[in-house]
Amino acid sequence: MTVPLSDPFAMPGLPSDADAESAWIDVIRKMDETYANLVAQQVELERKNAELEEAQAFIASVLGSMTDVLIACDRDGRIEQSNPAAERALGHPGHDLAGRPLRDFLDPGSHAAFARLCAAALQREGGADVELSLRGPTGPFPVSVNSTVRYDQRGHAIGLVLVGRPIGELRRAYRDLAAAHEGLKQTQQQLVHSEKMASLGRLVAGVAHELNNPISFVYGNAHALRRYVERLTAYLDKVHEGAAPDALAALRKELRIDRARADSPATLDGMLEGTERVRDIVAELRRFSSEQKHAAERFDLTALLRSAVTWVAKAQTPDLAVLFDLPDALDIAGHPGHLHQVAMNLVQNAIDAMAGAPRRRLELHARTDGGPAGLGMVTVTVRDTGPGIPPDLLGRVFDPFFTTKPVGKGTGLGLSISYQLVKDQGGTLTAANHPDGGAVFTLTLPAAGPARRDGLPTGGDG
Missing domain, CATH: 3.30.450.20 (PAS domain)
Known part of the structure; x- marks a missing residue:
């Protein structure tokens, strides 16, 4: 066996070539990792620096554009x-x-x-x-x-x-805003005035229709009474002239004096009845036109509803079928003029809704919900047989200036004004569709309490 001779130049304790090469590889690997980290950090730093510059430029542009x-x-x-x-x-x-x-x-x-x-x-x-x-x-x-x-x-x-x-x-902005607000106020006043004039036109038409009958009756009876007076005057003149009894008898028969005497009381009663009806209509007009917003009085809502239908419906739609399901008397304490306007607006709205409908029928129902000491609520419903209100528009029917009528046919203020008038008197006004078709407007108002001796209601806000 041959024993290798050791390197005489090798120093004891030094690493071999293989170990040195492995160490250099590790160093190079660490250097590569460090360089890669430096490159990544540099890229991140440059990205953040770019973002910072963009943010600074954005802030500077915002500050520069501010007035x-x-x-x-x-x-x-x-x-x-x-x-x-x-x-x-x-x-x-x-x-x-x-x-x-x-x-x-x-x-x-x-x-x-x-x-x-x-x-x-x-x-x-x-x-x-x-x-x-x-x-x-x-x-x-x-x-x-x-x-x-x-x-x-x-x-x-x-x-x-x-x-x-x-x-x-x-x-400048306040002036422009004030000018725009003033313009809107003037436009609103013009529209409200237009709505008032439209209501007044309906009122005048209805009143003219209502006044026509009693005035015609008075006019006709006045002509008849004038003829009777002329005959009686002619007969009395002959009597004063001393005409012979036979001549007076013949003249009496010729002038039909006996018939004139018999018809005169009925003719006078008819004239009196016509003038009383005119007086009542004028009284209703005065009550309707009253501007005493805070003056509450006791009145019959049934008579008011019938009057509103008469003044509006009969003048515009004589062939309209109207169903009154109302008690003989329905006492309310409030402002009759305002509620008369509400009733006329509801009736007019129903008539407009039934334009072109095959069947036109207006129904008014009323009932009283009992309460303590008679202070319950009066509920009135006004139903038409029109197409009804689209469901998506039910929540907007009381909005000011909202209308589904063609341009020039409505201001969109009638229901809005009615809603506010009812609210001012402690009541409510709602709209819905009837299950059998048509729209239904429901009006609720506080009933009047028992009448006092002075004629005013007791209890309540009135």
């Missing part, structure tokens, strides 16, 4: 940052403003208000709607300021941010 003055101050009121609008208002670039007290750029009259803002910052409170007057290059520059407390990362108040809207712009 409002923006100034950031510390707790002592020294300027730390400002936007271009503030620099233009103060007449100084940003680097000249930084570190200077904002008080130096305010008119003396604004020092107290600014001091209150700074005190609010110390108390961690914000201020709003404070008017400050900046000293600009062309003179005073008033602004309406909102302030917000600024905090650091630990939540400590370190200053405040002021955002000011130039008063000139606000005043």
Whole structure:
């Protein structure tokens, strides 16, 4: 057996070539990993730097596009940052403003208000709607300021941010808003006036129709009575002239004096009945036109509903079938003129809804729900046989200016005004569709209490 001779030049304790090569490989691998990490960190740093630059550019563009003055101050009121609008208002670039007290750029009259803002910052409170007057290059520059407390990362108040809207712009905006509001008010008044005129037109047509019958009756009876008077006068003249009895008898028969005497009382009664009917219609008109909004009186709702249907329906639609399911008397305490207008609006709305319908029928039902001491609720329903109300429009029928009628056929205020009039008298007005077709409007009102000796209702709000 041959024993290898050892390397005479090998030093004891040194690594072999294989170990050295393995160590260098590890070093190179670590260097590669470190370099890769450095490259990744550099890429991430460049990405974040790009994002930061984008954010700074975005913030700068926002600040530059703001027309409002923006100034950031510390707790002592020294300027730390400002936007271009503030620099233009103060007449100084940003680097000249930084570190200077904002008080130096305010008119003396604004020092107290600014001091209150700074005190609010110390108390961690914000201020709003404070008017400050900046000293600009062309003179005073008033602004309406909102302030917000600024905090650091630990939540400590370190200053405040002021955002000011130039008063000139606000005043122009307020003037424009006031002008638009005034225009809307005038338009609304014109529409309300149009609705009143439309209601008045329906009222006049109905009243004219109602007055026509008694006036015609009085007119016809007056002509008959005039003929009777002429005959009686002619006969009496012959009597005073001393005519012979035979001649008077012949004249009496010729002039039909006996018939004139027999018909005169009935003719006078008919004239009296016609004039009384005219008097009642005029009384209803006076009650309808009353403007005493807070004057409550006791009246019969049944008679009012019948009157409203007569004045509206008979004048426009003589062939309309009307069903009255009403008690003989239904006492209400309130404003009869307003409720008469509500009833006329509901009847008119029903007639309009039935235009073109094959069957036109108007139904009015009323009932009283008993309550303590007679202070229950009166419920009145007005139903038509029209197509009904689309379900998606049920919630809007009482909105002002809402109408499904063609342009020029309605203002959309009739139901809205009715809703408010009923509400003012402590009642409700709702709309729904009847299961058998057509729309149903339900009116509820407080019933009048028992009448007192003075004729006024007891209890309730009336």
